[in-house]
Each structure stands twice: as structure tokens, then as C-alpha cells.
Amino acid sequence: MNGDDGFREFVLARQQSLMRTAYLLTGDAHLAEDLLQSVLAKVVGHWPRVSRDGNPEAYTRRALVNQYISWKRRPRPEMLSASVPEHGASYDEAALDRIVLRRALARLTPKQRAVIVLRFWEDLTEAQTAEVLRCSIGNVKSQCHHALARLRSLAPELGPMLSDPETVGVTR
Incomplete structure (x- = not known):
């Protein structure tokens, strides 16, 4: 087993939780995917140290938050609607x-x-x-x-x- 195998196992086990965090931070599924992918690309480069320190999920979650805050500092156009979508018979x-x-x-x-x-x-x-x-x-x-x-x-x-x-x- 090489060092990347532990990373793959970590990603497979924690991907949904990390994706949920990324989505809740960004509010957009595509941006969340981009955020998680960019963070995981950075984490894999530090994986031997991260896995050795014992809490790779906390490290990755911290990296998600830091990257998100960094992204928010850069101006990006947002496509938000001012109105709530109309609801029909299937109102929830x-x-x-x-x-x-x-x-x-x-x-x-x-x-x-x-x-x-x-x-x-x-x-x-x-x-x-x-x-x-x-x-x-x-x-x-x-x-x-x-x-x-x-x-x-x-x-x-x-x-x-x-x-x-x-x-x-x-x-x-």
C-alpha cells in the first residue's frame, strides 16, 4: 500500500460529508465541487504529514473553510434571483x-x-x-x-x- 492508497480510502469514506460542507459554504453545487476538488488537490500533496498527524478530516475541513474564505475575498459575479420560485400544488x-x-x-x-x-x-x-x-x-x-x-x-x-x-x- 502506498501513501496515496490511504488518501483514496479517506476520500471515499469522507467525500459526502466534505461535499456537504463545501455546498453549505458556497450555496452552489458546482462551486462546491470546485472548492472540494481544489482542496483535495492540495491535501494530497501533504497527505503523508496530514495522515500522520492523526485527524485528516479536521485538516481537510479547515482547508475547505480557508479556501472558501479566500475565494470570497476575490470578486465574482453572482447570479442570484431576488424572488422565491413560485410554488404550485406540490408546495413544500x-x-x-x-x-x-x-x-x-x-x-x-x-x-x-x-x-x-x-x-x-x-x-x-x-x-x-x-x-x-x-x-x-x-x-x-x-x-x-x-x-x-x-x-x-x-x-x-x-x-x-x-x-x-x-x-x-x-x-x-
């Missing part, structure tokens, strides 16, 4: 909540969005989130507080869901 309130939440998440700062994704969708503790973001636990708490307040102001219709931070990730 949970789907509408997901659309509204996704649009509100897109308007958060990259670090606020990363905190929300890591805390509520990835279900990381404040300490784990702080470790991934390389910041203090107090910073995570502050970013989370400000992000939830901003989500409440951007999407008041999600108020009941956002009133209890533990339910933010429920509409996955």
Missing part, C-alpha cells in the same frame, strides 16, 4: 424554508457563514469550530451570535426556526 414549506435560509446564508460574511455551517450543520462544538477556524471560542460565540441576528433580520419568516439556535440545522 420545508423546501421554501431551505431556499430562504440558503439565500440569507449567502448574505452573511464568509466567516459568519462558516461558523453557522460548522456549528449547526456539521454539529461541531464551539471548541471544535474554534479549532477549525483557528480562532478563540469567544470569537466563535460572537460570530455565531451576530450571524444568527443577521439571519433573523434578513429572513424574518424563519424566526421560529432561528429562535432556538439548536434547530438551525433542522431543515437540511
Whole structure:
């Protein structure tokens, strides 16, 4: 078994989880694929050290967040619609909540969005989130507080869901 075999096994085992994180960060399936692919291309170059250090998933998740924040610093045209798609007979309130939440998440700062994704969708503790973001636990708490307040102001219709931070990730 060569060093790349461990990397292949890691990617096969964790790809869906990492892709979900990338999607929640970017809000776009194609950008998420690009983000994950670019991060995995970098991780494979450091794989012997990363795998030896013992937590390749945490390293890769941190790399996803860092790359996402780096991408957000570069101006890119966004193709967002100002209106929610019309619903017909197959109206699904949970789907509408997901659309509204996704649009509100897109308007958060990259670090606020990363905190929300890591805390509520990835279900990381404040300490784990702080470790991934390389910041203090107090910073995570502050970013989370400000992000939830901003989500409440951007999407008041999600108020009941956002009133209890533990339910933010429920509409996955």
C-alpha cells in the first residue's frame, strides 16, 4: 500500500460529508465541487504529514473553510434571483424554508457563514469550530451570535426556526 492508497480510502469514506460542507459554504453545487476538488488537490500533496498527524478530516475541513474564505475575498459575479420560485400544488414549506435560509446564508460574511455551517450543520462544538477556524471560542460565540441576528433580520419568516439556535440545522 502506498501513501496515496490511504488518501483514496479517506476520500471515499469522507467525500459526502466534505461535499456537504463545501455546498453549505458556497450555496452552489458546482462551486462546491470546485472548492472540494481544489482542496483535495492540495491535501494530497501533504497527505503523508496530514495522515500522520492523526485527524485528516479536521485538516481537510479547515482547508475547505480557508479556501472558501479566500475565494470570497476575490470578486465574482453572482447570479442570484431576488424572488422565491413560485410554488404550485406540490408546495413544500420545508423546501421554501431551505431556499430562504440558503439565500440569507449567502448574505452573511464568509466567516459568519462558516461558523453557522460548522456549528449547526456539521454539529461541531464551539471548541471544535474554534479549532477549525483557528480562532478563540469567544470569537466563535460572537460570530455565531451576530450571524444568527443577521439571519433573523434578513429572513424574518424563519424566526421560529432561528429562535432556538439548536434547530438551525433542522431543515437540511
